Structure formats: C-alpha cells, structure tokens
Amino acid sequence: xxxxxxxxxxxxxxxxxxxxxxxxxxxxxxxxxxxxxxxxxxxxxxxxxxxxxxxxxxxxxxxxxxxxxxxxxxxxxxxxxxxxxxxxxxxxxxxxxxxxxxxxxxxxxxxxxxxxxxxxxxxxxxxxxxxxxxxxxxxxxxxxxxxxxxxxxxxxxxxxxxxxxxxxxxxxxxxxxxxxxxxxxxxxxxxxxxxxxxxxxxxxxxxxxxxxxxxxxxxxxxxxxxxxxxxxxxxxxxxxxxxxxxxxxxxxxxxxxxxxxxxxxxxxxxxxxxxxxxxxxxxxxxxxxxxxxxxxxxxxxxxxxxxxxxxxxxxxxxxxxxxxxxxxxxxxxxxxxxxxxxxxxxxxxxxxxxxxxxx
Amino acid sequence: xxxxxxxxxxxxxxxxxxxxxxxxxxxxxxxxxxxxxxxxxxxxxxxxxxxxxxxxxxxxxxxxxxxxxxxxxxxxxxxxxxxxxxxxxxxxxxxxxxxxxxxxxxxxxxxxxxxxxxxxxxxxxxxxxxxxxxxxxxxxxxxxxxxxxxxxxxxxxxxxxxxxxxxxxxxxxxxxxxxxxxxxxxxxxxxxxxxxxxxxxxxxxxxxxxxxxxxxxxxxxxxxxxxxxxxxxxxxxxxxxxxxxxxxxxxxxxxxxxxxxxxxxxxxxxxxxxxxxxxxxxxxxxxxxxxxxxxxxxxxxxxxxxxxxxxxxxxxxxxxxxxxxxxxxxxxxxxxxxxxxxxxxxxxxxxxxxxxxxx
DNA sequence: TTGTATGCGTTATCAG
DNA sequence: CTGATAACGCATACAA
Numbered sequence: 001x002x003x004x005x006x007x008x009x010x011x012x013x014x015x016x017x018x019x020x021x022x023x024x025x026x027x028x029x030x031x032x033x034x035x036x037x038x039x040x041x042x043x044x045x046x047x048x049x050x051x052x053x054x055x056x057x058x059x060x061x062x063x064x065x066x067x068x069x070x071x072x073x074x075x076x077x078x079x080x081x082x083x084x085x086x087x088x089x090x091x092x093x094x095x096x097x098x099x100x101x102x103x104x105x106x107x108x109x110x111x112x113x114x115x116x117x118x119x120x121x122x123x124x125x126x127x128x129x130x131x132x133x134x135x136x137x138x139x140x141x142x143x144x145x146x147x148x149x150x151x152x153x154x155x156x157x158x159x160x161x162x163x164x165x166x167x168x169x170x171x172x173x174x175x176x177x178x179x180x181x182x183x184x185x186x187x188x189x190x191x192x193x194x195x196x197x198x199x200x201x202x203x204x205x206x207x208x209x210x211x212x213x214x215x216x217x218x219x220x221x222x223x224x225x226x227x228x229x230x231x232x233x234x235x236x237x238x239x240x241x242x243x244x245x246x247x248x249x250x251x252x253x254x255x256x257x258x259x260x261x262x263x264x265x266x267x268x269x270x271x272x273x274x275x276x277x278x279x280x281x282x283x284x285x286x287x288x289x290x291x292x293x294x295x296x297x298x299x300x301x302x303x304x305x306x307x308x309x310x311x312x313x314x315x316x317x318x319x320x321x322x323x324x325x326x327x328x329x330x331x332x333x334x335x336x337x338x339x340x341x342x343x344x345x346x347x348x349x350x351x352x353x354x355x356x357x358x359x
Numbered sequence: 360x361x362x363x364x365x366x367x368x369x370x371x372x373x374x375x376x377x378x379x380x381x382x383x384x385x386x387x388x389x390x391x392x393x394x395x396x397x398x399x400x401x402x403x404x405x406x407x408x409x410x411x412x413x414x415x416x417x418x419x420x421x422x423x424x425x426x427x428x429x430x431x432x433x434x435x436x437x438x439x440x441x442x443x444x445x446x447x448x449x450x451x452x453x454x455x456x457x458x459x460x461x462x463x464x465x466x467x468x469x470x471x472x473x474x475x476x477x478x479x480x481x482x483x484x485x486x487x488x489x490x491x492x493x494x495x496x497x498x499x500x501x502x503x504x505x506x507x508x509x510x511x512x513x514x515x516x517x518x519x520x521x522x523x524x525x526x527x528x529x530x531x532x533x534x535x536x537x538x539x540x541x542x543x544x545x546x547x548x549x550x551x552x553x554x555x556x557x558x559x560x561x562x563x564x565x566x567x568x569x570x571x572x573x574x575x576x577x578x579x580x581x582x583x584x585x586x587x588x589x590x591x592x593x594x595x596x597x598x599x600x601x602x603x604x605x606x607x608x609x610x611x612x613x614x615x616x617x618x619x620x621x622x623x624x625x626x627x628x629x630x631x632x633x634x635x636x637x638x639x640x641x642x643x644x645x646x647x648x649x650x651x652x653x654x655x656x657x658x659x660x661x662x663x664x665x666x667x668x669x670x671x672x673x674x675x676x677x678x679x680x681x682x683x684x685x686x687x688x689x690x691x692x693x694x695x696x697x698x699x700x701x702x703x704x705x706x707x708x709x710x711x712x713x714x715x716x717x718x
Numbered sequence: 719t720t721g722t723a724t725g726c727g728t729t730a731t732c733a734g
Numbered sequence: 735c736t737g738a739t740a741a742c743g744c745a746t747a748c749a750a
Contacts, residue, residue, distance in 0.1 A: 032727055043737045048729060058735065079447065079503045080727030082438040083742045090502075098466045098482075101664070104458025111457055111484060120498065123457075123482050125470060139479065142434045143449075249667045278667040285669050305460070308608045308637040310644050310669050391743055402721045407745055417719065439743030442726045 031074040040068040051076060082144055090120045091331055092140030092148040094133055098125050101275070101303050102320065103151055106172070109324025110149060117332050119146070130154040137163055147331050154215070168334035170327045174217055182330045182340045184323065188218040191316040191347035192225020193232075195270050195298045198314070198349050200233045203358035204268040204296060210245045210255040210280060212272040219247070222272045222300060240264045245276045252276030256283035267295060267358055274299035274306050274315055281309065281354075292356035302350055311353035319345050390433040399427040410435060441503055449479045450690055451499030451507040453492055457484050460634070460662050461679065462510050465531070468683025469508060476691050478505070489513040496522055506690050513574070527693035529686045533576055541689045541699045543682065547577040550675040550706035551584020552591075554629050554657045557673070557708050559592045562717035563627040563655060567600045569614040569639060571631040575606070581631045581659060599623045604635045611635025615642035626654065626717055633658035633665050633674055640668065640713075651715035661709055670712035678704050 033051075037044040042061050049055045050065050057065075068074070082088035091114055095103050107123060114121050122145055126133035133155045140148055145167070150160065152173030161178035163169055169181045176183040199207050209226050212219030227237050241264060243255035252271050256279070259266065271277035277299030281291055291297045291311060299306060299315035306313040323344060330340035392410075396403040401420050408414045409424050416424075427433070441447035450473055454462050466482060473480050481504055485492035492514045499507055504526070509519065511532030520537035522528055528540045535542040558566050568585050571578030586596050602618050604610035611630050615638070618625065630636035636658030640650055650656045650670060658665060658674035665672040682703060689699035 030727090033729095034727075044728080045730085045737060045739095046735090049736090052729080054729085056735070061736085075497070075501050077442075077503065077727055078501060079438055079441040080742090081729075083436075083442050083726085083744090084728035084730080086729085086742080088438065098470055099460075099463025101458075101460060101463075104460075104463065107457045108484075120481070120483075120502065122479070124479075125467075138434070142437060143479065144436070144438045249664075253667075278664065281669055282667050282671070305608075305637065305664055308612075308641050310640060312641070389743090392745095393743075403744075404722080404746080405720060408720090411745080413745080415719070420720085436743055439726090440745080442728090442742085443744040443746080445726080445745090 031072045033074070033076065036065065036068045036072060036074045039072060040064040086144075087146050088144045089118055090122050090143070090145050091328075092137070092143070092145035093121045093123045094126050094136050094140070094148065094150045094153060095123060096126050096128050096151065096153060098123060101305070102273070102301060105304070105320035106151055106324035106327070109321040109326075110328045111324075113325045113328030113332070117328075119332070121149075126153050126155075128154055130156070130159075134159065141167065147335055149327050149331055151327075152216075152218075168331060170331045170334065170340075172323055172327055180334070182334060182342075184327055184330060184342060184344060186218070186318060186323065186344050187347055188221035189225045189228070191300060191318070191349075192222035192270075192272075193229045194225070194347055194349040195300060195316050196226045196229035197232075198351070199268045199270060199296060199298060199355065200229060200235075202268075202296065202355055205235060205358075206238075206241065206264075206266040206268070208241045208243065208259050208264075208266040208269040210243050210252055210269060210271040210276050212245060212247045212276075214244070216247070219272055226270060238264075241266060245272065247273050247275060249275045249279035249282075252279030253283040254279075256280045260287055268297070268355070269295060270298050270300075272300055274301045274303045274313060277306075277313055277315070277354075278309065281313075292354050296355035296358075298349075298355055307352070309354075314352045314355045315350055317348045317350050390431045392433070392435065395424065395427045395431060395433045398431060399423040445503075446505050447503045448477055449481050449502070449504050450687075451496070451502070451504035452480045452482045453485050453495050453499070453507065453509045453512060454482060455485050455487050455510065455512060457482060460664070461632070461660055461677075464663070464679035465510055465683035465686070468680040468685075469687045470683075472684045472687030472691070476687075478691070480508075485512050485514075487513055489515070489518075493518065500526065506694055508686050508690055510686075511575075511577070527690060529690045529693065529699075531682055531686055539693070541693060541701070543686055543689060543701060543703060545577070545677060545682065545703050546706055547580035548584040548587070550659060550677070551581035551629075551631075552588045553584070553706055553708040554659060554675050555585045555588035556591075557710070558627045558629060558655060558657060558714065559588060559594075561627075561655065561714055564594060564717075565597075565600065565623075565625040565627070567602065567615075567618050567623075567625040567628040569602050569604045569611055569628060569630040569635050571604060571606045571635075573603070578606070578631055585629060597623075600625060604631065606632050606634060608634045608638035608641075611638030612642040613638075615639045616646075619646055627656070627714070628654060629657050629659075631659055633660045633662045633672060636665075636672055636674070636713075637668060640672075651713050655714035655717075657714060666711070668713075673711045673714045674709055676707045676709050 033047050034044050037047045047065050050057055110121050124136040126136050133153050147168040150171040157176050164178050164181035172184045174183055175185050211223050230237055243259050245251035245255045271280050289295050299313050302315045302317040306315055326342040330342045333340040392406050393403050396406045406424050409416055469480050483495040485495050492512050506527040509530040516535050523537050523540035531543045534544050570582050602614035604614045630639050648654050658672050661674045661676040665674055685701040689701045692699040
C-alpha cells in the first residue's frame with residue numbers, strides 16, 4: 001500500500017532521445033530497422049523490402065537480414081509503419097456496447113480472424129446512438145485504421161456509404177450496396193418465420209409476439225416473419241397479441257405483464273430476442289404461469305446463456321461468431337482489392353425445452 | 360450482390376503522396392499541423408505547444424491558431440504523435456475473452472474512463488493462457504501503448520513486475536506490489552464469507568460449495584471465505600461437500616450431479632461464481648429439485664443476467680464496472696506520475712429469490 | 719514568448 | 735536487384 005511516488009514513467013519520451021540513427025540503443029530495448037540493416041550489412045530499404053515482400057531480394061542478403069532480425073530480436077514498429085506507409089494494420093470495429101451479450105460473439109470472431117492476418121481490431125462503442133457512432137468513426141479515422149467494421153447501429157446508410165469513399169467498410173445487419181462497402185446480412189425474416197412456424201406446428205394458434213424497436217430493421221423483419229407464418233397457416237394477424245419491446249430483459253417482462261393484464265388469450269409467446277424472452281419468462285413465473293406447461297416461449301438469437309435458462313430456451317440460432325468471422329474476412333478481402341462473397345448461414349430453429357405441443 | 364471489383368482502396372498510401380510540406384491537400388482531406396501553422400501565420404511549434412499546453416503562448420496567436428484549427432477542421436494525427444512524442448494516447452487492455460459476461464462490465468468501465476481523458480483502450484484477449492497473454496503484451500508494446508491494464512490472467516507476478524519496468528501497469532485480481540505497477544484487489548475472501556454467512560443465517564447447516572479452479576487466486580479466496588464462515592459458526596468443514604468446478608456453467612451442472620450422485624446431504628449450495636450457479640440450477644431442475652423450495656442456491660459475481668434467472672439469483676455483488684473505472688483511473692494517475700489510491704468497494708450480498716430459510 | 723532544425727522508425731521514389 | 739534520399743505529421747531541444 002505504502003508505495004512512494006516513484007514517478008518511474010514520466011509522460012513523454014524516455015531518456016535516450018536525440019541519439020544518432022546508427023547508434024546502438026540496447027539499453028532502451030528498441031531495435032530499429034536501421035540497426036538490423038547495419039548489422040546485416042545492407043541498406044534499410046532492403047530490410048524493409050524483405051519484411052514486406054515488396055520486391056525480390058538475393059538469397060544471401062535475405063538470410064543475413066533474417067539472421068540479424070533474429071539475433072537482435074527486432075520487431076517492426078507499427079506506429080512508424082503507419083506514418084510512413086499509410087497503413088496501421090488495425091481495423092476499427094464499431095460495436096454498440098463492449099459488454100453486449102449479443103455482439104460479444106461477433107467481436108470474438110472478428111478478433112480471431114483479423115489476428116491470424118496480423119491485423120488488430122480497435123473496438124469502440126456507439127451505444128445505439130448515431131451521433132456517438134459518427135464520433136466513433138471520426139476517432140477511428142483519426143487513428144488511421146485501415147478499414148472499419150460496423151455492427152448494425154443507427155448510422156444512416158448514406159453516412160456509411162460516404163465513409164466507404166475513404167476507407168473500406170463492412171457493415172452487418174443491413175442490406176446495402178455501395179462502392180468500397182460490403183454488407184453482411186442475416187435473414188431475420190426467415191428466422192421470425194421459423195420460430196412462429198415451430199409454435200404453429202405444435203398446435204398453438206394464439207401466439208403473442210414481443211417485438212423489438214420498430215426503428216431496428218431486424219426487429220421489423222422478425223415481425224414480418226411472424227406475420228408471414230401466421231398467414232401461411234391461414235391465421236389472422238391480431239394486433240392485440242403484439243406488444244412492443246426494446247430488446248432488453250425488462251421490456252420483455254413488461255410486455256408480458258401488459259399482455260396478461262389485457263386479458264388477451266394466448267398459449268405461446270415469441271420474443272424477438274432472447275433477452276426479452278428471459279424477462280418474459282420471469283414475468284410468467286411471477287404470475288405462476290409455467291413454461292412450457294402453461295405457456296410456450298421462444299426467443300431469437302440463441303445467446304450462450306439460453307442453454308442454461310430454466311427451462312432451456314427454444315430459439316432461433318443467430319450465428320454471431322460466424323458473423324464476426326465473415327465480417328473480418330470480407331474486410332481483409334476488401335483490403336486486398338478483392339470483392340467479398342462472404343455469406344451468412346441460414347437461420348435454424350433450436351428446439352430446447354421452453355415449448356410444448358398444445359394438447 | 361453483383362458488385363464489380365471496384366478496387367477502390369488499394370493497399371498502401373493513396374495518391375497525393377510526396378507532396379511538399381506546405382502544399383494544400385484539401386482534396387485528400389488531410390489537414391496537418393503545418394497547414395494550420397501556415398494558415399494562422401505562426402510556426403508549427405507554436406501550434407504544437409498550444410495543442411499540448413506545453414508552454415505559454417500569447418493570446419492573439421492562440422486565438423489565431425484556434426481559429427485556423429476550427430476553419431480547416433484540423434484533427435491531430437495520433438500516429439504521428441506517437442512516433443514523434445513517444446506516446447500514443449492508447450492503453451492496452453489484456454482481458455481473457457472479449458465476450459466474457461464477467462469482464463464485460465470492466466471493459467465498459469475502462470472504456471468510459473479512458474475516453475473522457477482522451478485515451479483509447481486497445482483490447483486483446485489472453486484466453487486464460489500465460490503464453491498467449493505474454494504474446495498479447497508483446498503486441499501491445501509493439502503498438503507502443505502508453506500503459507497496460509491486465510484483468511487477472513495467468514501471467515506470473517514476476518512477469519508483470521518486469522513489464523512494469525518499461526510501462527505503467529495496472530493489474531486486477533491480485534495483491535502485488537512493484538514499482539510502476541498498481542494492483543486493484545477485490546476482497547473475495549469476504550465475499551465468500553458473506554455468501555456462506557447468509558446461508559447459515561437462514562438455518563442451513565449442510566452447505567455444498569462448488570469451487571472455481573484452484574489455480575485461480577480468487578477461487579481459493581472464495582473457498583477460504585466459505586471455510587471461515589463455517590468455522591465462525593462452529594461447523595466442521597466437510598470435504599465431501601466441496602465439488603471442484605472451473606467457473607463455467609457446465610462445470611456447475613456437473614458438480615451438482617456428482618454431489619447428488621454421491622448422496623451427501625445438503626440443503627443449500629454456494630457456487631463460486633454465477634455462471635456455475637446457472638449450471639447448478641439447471642442440474643437441480645433436471646432432478647426435479649426446486650430452488651429455493653428444496654435447495655437454496657447462491658452465486659458470486661452478480662452478473663447482469665442474474666436478475667433475470669428463474670428464480671432471480673441471490674449472489675455476492677462484484678463491482679466489475681467500478682473495477683474497470685478504477686483501473687483506468689489508476690492508470691491515468693500512474694501516467695501522470697502520481698501514486699494511485701483507487702480502492703474497490705467492499706463486497707455486498709444481494710438477497711434475491713434463490714434462497715429460503717430452512718424451516 | 720516564438721521560430722528553426724532535427725529526428726521518431728518506416729516506406730516509397732528514383733537512380734544506379 | 736540495391737542503395738541513397740525524401741517524406742509521413744508531429745514534438746522537442748535549442749537558439750533567438
């Protein structure tokens with residue numbers, strides 16, 4: 001506890017500044033490309049070329065350099081690289097909340113794929129706010145990222161397309177075509193249809209729907225899927241069965257309470273995401289309604305924790321990890337001047353224990 | 360879908376390179392400090408000084424510069440700053456999994472605090488593997504972060520202390536003193552004691568404990584708290600009641616199954632983290648044991664989702680968000696040459712609905 | 719208080 | 735195939 005103010009790390013450059021270029025800096029631990037060049041008896045340009053594969057170099061020089069690199073433990077400085085070459089080997093990722101249980105998997109997928117290509121992700125959070133997202137993008141651009149991946153968000157398509165005029169952009173959660181931009185889209189309509197269809201196939205006819213915010217494109221699509229399934233089964237759409245939510249647990253809880261209070265009859269409920277399903281389950285529990293005994297419940301997204309809810313939640317699997325991976329791959333392709341072709345797997349409905357056939 | 364291969368963003372520097380220093384680059388959108396200086400009729404150093412508050416500048420020049428900055432929309436280039444000044448205004452954060460439901464809150468706290476100081480976090484994942492963590496730190500150092508925050512992890516104290524000789528380091532989850540390093544520690548012992556004490560106060564005498572991995576310092580502490588509470592109540596410690604887990608839901612599930620199979624009697628269970636408690640609850644559910652009717656259950660950490668489990672989980676609140684905030688604040692203080700004093704709030708037990716007095 | 723000169727570590731241009 | 739040389743955009747030591 002009683003540490004004195006050592007002041008070990010003064011802000012700013014450590015001692016040893018202003019030293020000649022060739023001078024050894026063993027003490028400071030910083031091995032530069034120039035030092036490698038000197039040690040290998042070649043010019044800095046040659047070392048740089050070997051590092052980047054920019055041009056063909058004779059075998060002997062190459063081994064000499066490789067040798068020197070290993071001996072000195074040289075590590076290229078991405079900062080200098082960024083300044084001189086214009087690329088930082090880092091990709092900006094605009095997520096909505098760094099601790100989102102939903103996007104978490106996507107971040108992992110991105111991290112994994114970028115990592116194996118030598119790129120680092122730079123995560124920033126937009127908090128579902130177009131203004132903040134725009135600020136995030138400014139930050140990322142000022143940090144000279146080589147490209148930007150945007151996970152859904154509220155930015156306008158136009159803003160995104162504009163951004164793509166400067167930098168490669170990959171965006172998820174929308175359908176959009178623009179130069180320098182690739183959109184990765186999950187079939188939320190089909191997912192909504194699948195979930196509803198499952199309930200229908202179990203004999204349910206009065207299916208409540210807890211929707212996400214209408215501003216969300218995927219929320220609208222999921223609702224559309226619900227309606228399509230109903231229609232296909234020859235059932236009328238009853239607005240009284242639809243309760244608005246906002247993708248949070250609490251909104252799911254409240255939706256069920258309002259549903260119950262409204263006395264509309266239903267034997268099953270479809271929450272437009274798992275988090276709302278959790279809240280819905282709790283509300284039912286509080287009213288002594290048993291899932292699936294009294295009410296069947298399905299969610300959407302298949303969060304990691306949905307395997308461990310009580311009862312385990314039947315839901316539409318959303319391949320977020322793959323989403324992240326594909327987004328990263330698409331970005332890498334954009335960077336390489338290729339045209340991405342990445343595609344997401346089709347939605348699958350996962351049957352667990354929260355639904356039961358109506359007897 | 361049918362986008363042609365536009366090749367809009369060739370890897371490497373865009374056109375416009377190698378232009379004279381003073382030359383306007385309006386087209387490319389890059390406004391440099393030098394251009395601001397020219398526009399304001401002062402030298403670059405003056406602009407730099409104003410930007411960094413490095414020295415006192417006359418009022419008229421200052422306004423002229425501020426004006427030019429606003430007019431040209433100048434944004435300093437952190438990359439160049441990093442190269443020239445040796446500081447990148449970015450802080451490396453070694454977490455274990457970018458999608459961890461536990462550390463997520465901490466990342467948010469870090470992001471928030473660093474952001475308001477103009478710093479950006481650079482998140483990397485160590486995956487509970489000392490080797491990977493070491494590699495993470497290498498990556499961060501090569502990217503010239505100004506400091507490193509390590510969230511627990513498996514790195515040795517010595518490795519951390521060594522790292523702190525080059526860079527300021529803040530580490531959570533351990534007690535450790537070293538120059539240039541600040542350790543932020545949560546009282547896991549007290550937390551374990553509190554949880555057990557709650558169960559005891561409800562009349563439970565046979566309390567099973569599902570432990571975390573013994574390699575984890577906090578897992579050991581939580582177990583120690585359990586034992587201390589037992590002892591304080593004059594109860595013997597029964598090893599048969601302790602089941603090893605590894606902090607995952609599934610290990611919690613399996614622990615309960617083994618407990619039940621072993622036929623050891625218990626009326627309550629304390630899982631060393633919420634995730635294991637979720638798994639434990641599911642195992643009990645499968646065996647038709649009701650929580651809290653048949654078995655009382657408590658967790659540790661108070662994850663966001665523990666409010667919405669069925670039943671809502673009684674647990675020890677772990678202030679992860681504050682942990683992240685304090686870690687960031689401590690880092691900022693270290694950077695300023697101050698001695699951090701940040702401290703974490705004491706553990707609190709949150710009573711929800713998963714425990715019941717033994718009748 | 720302000721300007722000048724220089725260098726941070728790398729890549730890119732251009733001449734050999 | 736290789737090596738000078740000049741940027742990249744900024745911060746700092748030093749001079750004025």
